[in-house]
Amino acid sequence: MTGLAAWRGHAGRWLVSTLWLVVPLVAAILLIAESRESADLAGSARTWAPAVTAEPFVDTAAAVEVEWQETPPLIAPQWGGLIERVLVVPGGALSTGAPVARIGGVDRLLIDSALPFGRMLTEGAEGADVEQLNVVLRELGYAADEGSRFSAATRSGVRALSEVLSGIAVDEFDPGWFVFATSPDMVVDSVALQPGAPAPSAGSEIVTLRPALVAGRVSGTQPAGTSVVVGGQPVGVVSTDGDIDAAGLAALSGLLDPESTNGEILLRRQLEDGARQVPAASVVTGANGALCIVGRASGSEATRVVAVDVVDSFLGTSTLTQLPAGIEEVLVNPSREDRRKCT
Numbered sequence: 428m429t430g431l432a433a434w435r436g437h438a439g440r441w442l443v444s445t446l447w448l449v450v451p452l453v454a455a456i457l458l459i460a461e462s463r464e465s466a467d468l469a470g471s472a473r474t475w476a477p478a479v480t481a482e483p484f485v486d487t488a489a490a491v492e493v494e495w496q497e498t499p500p501l502i503a504p505q506w507g508g509l510i511e512r513v514l515v516v517p518g519g520a521l522s523t524g525a526p527v528a529r530i531g532g533v534d535r536l537l538i539d540s541a542l543p544f545g546r547m548l549t550e551g552a553e554g555a556d557v558e559q560l561n562v563v564l565r566e567l568g569y570a571a572d573e574g575s576r577f578s579a580a581t582r583s584g585v586r587a588l589s590e591v592l593s594g595i596a597v598d599e600f601d602p603g604w605f606v607f608a609t610s611p612d613m614v615v616d617s618v619a620l621q622p623g624a625p626a627p628s629a630g631s632e633i634v635t636l637r638p639a640l641v642a643g644r645v646s647g648t649q650p651a652g653t654s655v656v657v658g659g660q661p662v663g664v665v666s667t668d669g670d671i672d673a674a675g676l677a678a679l680s681g682l683l684d685p686e687s688t689n690g691e692i693l694l695r696r697q698l699e700d701g702a703r704q705v706p707a708a709s710v711v712t713g714a715n716g717a718l719c720i721v722g723r724a725s726g727s728e729a730t731r732v733v734a735v736d737v738v739d740s741f742l743g744t745s746t747l748t749q750l751p752a753g754i755e756e757v758l759v760n761p762s763r764e765d766r767r768k769c770t
Contacts, residue, residue, distance in 0.1 A: 481702040494642035501634040506626035544602035552577040640680040643671040656693040701749035713769030722754035
């Protein structure tokens with residue numbers, strides 16, 4: 428009897444222990460199932476949010492691969508006098524036609540030309556350098572001959588230019604007015620000019636330049652009309668193949684590291700009329716990878732699941748290219764049944 432009583436005691440304790448573990452577990456499973464069923468069936472508890480009109484564009488960060496090319500330094504021509512003002516700074520952009528410094532009472536202009544100028548030119552002169560002078564004068568907005576002669580028209584342009592540079596109109600072109608450049612746009616790296624110092628000797632380096640950004644490509648196919656964003660403004664154009672045009676490269680050259688072949692930039696995509704913004708939690712992914720929302724007219728009981736094109740998601744908000752007519756609200760956190768309808 429003693430052995431049987433002991434066995435019954437052990438069995439009873441085992442049964443109590445087992446029920447202590449199993450009963451709470453079964454209750455938890457039933458509670459989870461009931462909660463999921465309630466979440467799927469309780470349509471009245473669903474949360475709807477308005478689909479608001481989006482900005483006409485969307486800005487997104489993008490990785491870019493770039494190619495740099497060394498840029499020759501700027502060289503001093505034949506100058507005389509003192510350096511009165513230095514008009515360029517390290518890190519600053521420099522474009523053809525911009526003044527580099529004021530030396531000996533004359534502003535010296537950066538000029539991107541086919542060849543450097545090396546002689547004084549007066550009316551009656553002819554040659555390749557005269558032809559190039561006429562080209563430069565026209566590009567700067569002054570009168571000039573159409574050919575390779577220093578004509579009366581050229582003299583008129585030279586007089587107007589010299590008056591702007593020094594305040595004195597002269598008939599003879601001085602090659603020291605121009606600093607020869609090989610590119611129309613560049614970024615200054617360092618400057619070897621000091622106000623109050625004598626003009627540097629001819630042939631000395633006066634400005635070193637950062638490498639030129641000659642190519643840039645964004646990976647992937649880009650929508651037509653995509654542009655680079657610099658300082659909050661769109662600049663240049665990115666082709667559908669991802670190539671950045673010259674205007675975009677010029678704007679980016681001062682922002683990217685010339686020691687690196689890649690970086691990150693901001694792109695702007697123009698959106699068509701009808702673009703909308705919705706909570707990111709309202710967008711679901713179907714079994715086939717499609718993106719969908721559940722939409723309805725404001726306050727309506729009739730709903731429908733529609734496929735959408737998401738162009739951007741940021742801080743809990745997704746931007747859609749458009750929504751079908753009549754959809755004014757979207758369902759936040761659609762149910763599993765709604766998700767199964769996304770195709």
